[in-house]
Amino acid sequence: MKVAAGKLAIRAINQYRRRDVLAYLGLRYYLDNTAARSDRWAREVAPSLVIRRAGPSYFVVQHFKDIGAQGNVIHRDIFVPSPNEALAEAALIEACSTAGPAFQGDSRVFSYLFPSTDESNGIFQNYMLGLRARHQAIAEACKQSPNAEVLFLDVQSFYPSVSTSVARDAWLRACERSTLPKPFVELGVRILSDYSTVLAKTKTKTKTGIEGGLLTGPMFSHLVANLILREVDERLKTGPAQYFRYVDDMTLVGDRRQVEESTNLINQRLEVLGLNVHGKESAKSISVTAAEWLESEHDYSHERSGLSWMTLIGDVKRLILLHPEVADTLAASLAREDFRLPLPDYTAAVGERGFAMRMRDLMKSRWFQARVRPLSVAHILEQARLLRHRYTKEAKTLTEQLLQASNFQSKRLLPRLRYRLGRLAYLAESERLGKLGTEVSTISGMQFQSAICCAIASGQVDEVIRMGANAAQAVAQPLKLTTRPALTLITDELAQPSDRYALAVFQLNGVDVIRDGFQQHLVACNN
Numbered sequence: 001m002k003v004a005a006g007k008l009a010i011r012a013i014n015q016y017r018r019r020d021v022l023a024y025l026g027l028r029y030y031l032d033n034t035a036a037r038s039d040r041w042a043r044e045v046a047p048s049l050v051i052r053r054a055g056p057s058y059f060v061v062q063h064f065k066d067i068g069a070q071g072n073v074i075h076r077d078i079f080v081p082s083p084n085e086a087l088a089e090a091a092l093i094e095a096c097s098t099a100g101p102a103f104q105g106d107s108r109v110f111s112y113l114f115p116s117t118d119e120s121n122g123i124f125q126n127y128m129l130g131l132r133a134r135h136q137a138i139a140e141a142c143k144q145s146p147n148a149e150v151l152f153l154d155v156q157s158f159y160p161s162v163s164t165s166v167a168r169d170a171w172l173r174a175c176e177r178s179t180l181p182k183p184f185v186e187l188g189v190r191i192l193s194d195y196s197t198v199l200a201k202t203k204t205k206t207k208t209g210i211e212g213g214l215l216t217g218p219m220f221s222h223l224v225a226n227l228i229l230r231e232v233d234e235r236l237k238t239g240p241a242q243y244f245r246y247v248d249d250m251t252l253v254g255d256r257r258q259v260e261e262s263t264n265l266i267n268q269r270l271e272v273l274g275l276n277v278h279g280k281e282s283a284k285s286i287s288v289t290a291a292e293w294l295e296s297e298h299d300y301s302h303e304r305s306g307l308s309w310m311t312l313i314g315d316v317k318r319l320i321l322l323h324p325e326v327a328d329t330l331a332a333s334l335a336r337e338d339f340r341l342p343l344p345d346y347t348a349a350v351g352e353r354g355f356a357m358r359m360r361d362l363m364k365s366r367w368f369q370a371r372v373r374p375l376s377v378a379h380i381l382e383q384a385r386l387l388r389h390r391y392t393k394e395a396k397t398l399t400e401q402l403l404q405a406s407n408f409q410s411k412r413l414l415p416r417l418r419y420r421l422g423r424l425a426y427l428a429e430s431e432r433l434g435k436l437g438t439e440v441s442t443i444s445g446m447q448f449q450s451a452i453c454c455a456i457a458s459g460q461v462d463e464v465i466r467m468g469a470n471a472a473q474a475v476a477q478p479l480k481l482t483t484r485p486a487l488t489l490i491t492d493e494l495a496q497p498s499d500r501y502a503l504a505v506f507q508l509n510g511v512d513v514i515r516d517g518f519q520q521h522l523v524a525c526n527n
Contacts, residue, residue: 006039030083167213459484
């Protein structure tokens with residue numbers, strides 16, 4: 001009989017499955033060890049193993065970042081921690097969350113918030129909760145000062161530009177003002193030392209010539225990043241302008257004098273840390289009036305109708321949980337209408353005693369009874385059709401607006417279009433999805449989504465392989481549920497390390513990639 005995973009193991013799994021497929025699989029294999037699933041292992045054994053290890057253990061993955069001026073793909077190196085370190089991180093961050101106010105963010109900081117004691121959705125709260133809270137706070141500030149200026153500032157290359165000494169000092173200052181147990185203090189110091197070792201080997205330097213102190217990828221980096229900017233937060237929380245921060249994205253609300261004074265204070269504080277913000281000429285430095293900003297007040301509101309992506313996925317899960325015998329019929333029905341919804345496999349769970357008890361308790365709830373009463377294959381198909389139509393219509397409208405949008409309007413509209421295209425990757429008919437991908441290809445900041453839509457629609461995956469692992473993962477799951485093969489011109493001799501990793505992601509998802517397949521496909525069609 002399998003031992004249930006502890007809260008910290010589940011947090012680590014849920015956090016890293018959204019980050020990288022290999023990090024997720026590594027944790028899953030690691031947690032096949034019954035002992036490793038326990039919270040005691042995460043709190044005691046995993047940290048000790050990290051502290052005593054011979055050297056750093058990170059897997060470097062290239063994720064798509066941007067398209068360069070020459071059309072070349074720019075990658076971001078993601079440093080995936082070992083499964084053992086991921087568990088140790090989960091325990092370390094949990095310990096920090098209960099070690100006093102030294103690790104708690106200011107009320108004007110909304111990034112990487114600690115979860116509540118009983119949460120298991122991730123090592124940190126879901127990022128959307130922080131984004132929505134910040135958005136609401138800015139809205140209140142704009143309503144209080146309708147004639148104010150709103151200025152967006154962004155720190156340049158924040159993680160790569162932080163020095164090891166700055167990161168270590170920020171960590172130790174917080175530890176000294178907290179009740180964090182000594183083993184966890186030592187664990188934090190060891191992890192930061194390993195970051196420095198890795199970055200020294202990759203010759204990653206700050207602008208002052210000192211090796212960078214934070215890796216992009218591990219969750220502990222995010223905690224330390226908040227600590228590094230703590231002095232900026234403390235100084236700016238009392239004005240002159242109202243101040244709001246999410247990671248390295250800062251927003252100021254106030255009259256012109258207040259905003260200028262606060263900007264100067266930010267620059268002064270960041271200079272001490274060896275950092276600086278993007279200049280006024282940058283597209284990331286945006287200034288609008290409070291009245292203009294308030295046009296975006298409801299951008300993060302939940303979908304107003306009763307139907308949403310979350311309700312659809314929730315109903316799919318509930319139908320299969322209650323009636324596992326209809327799973328094959330549902331899968332076939334969805335495929336016939338060119339939907340690509342992955343269906344969870346609850347076959348093993350249905351036979352477990354714990355599952356039966358949970359279902360028995362849920363069936364007592366009026367809410368649950370109301371949700372499951374109309375469930376059927378026909379009901380799921382109708383919801384999927386309605387969402388397909390709505391998201392397609394909204395994506396078309398957003399595309400038209402973005403083609404003539406200002407910098408601020410683009411900042412607002414891009415996340416909304418990306419969200420809809422992300423859902424349409426599973427919902428839109430293949431032909432329509434390909435057309436949408438082509439239509440957004442000329443919009444700055446949409447190259448990633450354009451390539452994904454076109455690859456799913458056509459099966460031709462050269463561009464997403466060049467983009468890296470995150471693009472491959474976004475394509476692999478929906479493409480697996482189509483009848484189209486994955487085709488590529490890339491050969492072993494020409495493939496870069498990032499190409500080979502992206503190809504591996506397809507294999508891990510059960511998608512075979514046919515090398516030189518596009519040419520073979522054309523020959524077959526011509527014959």
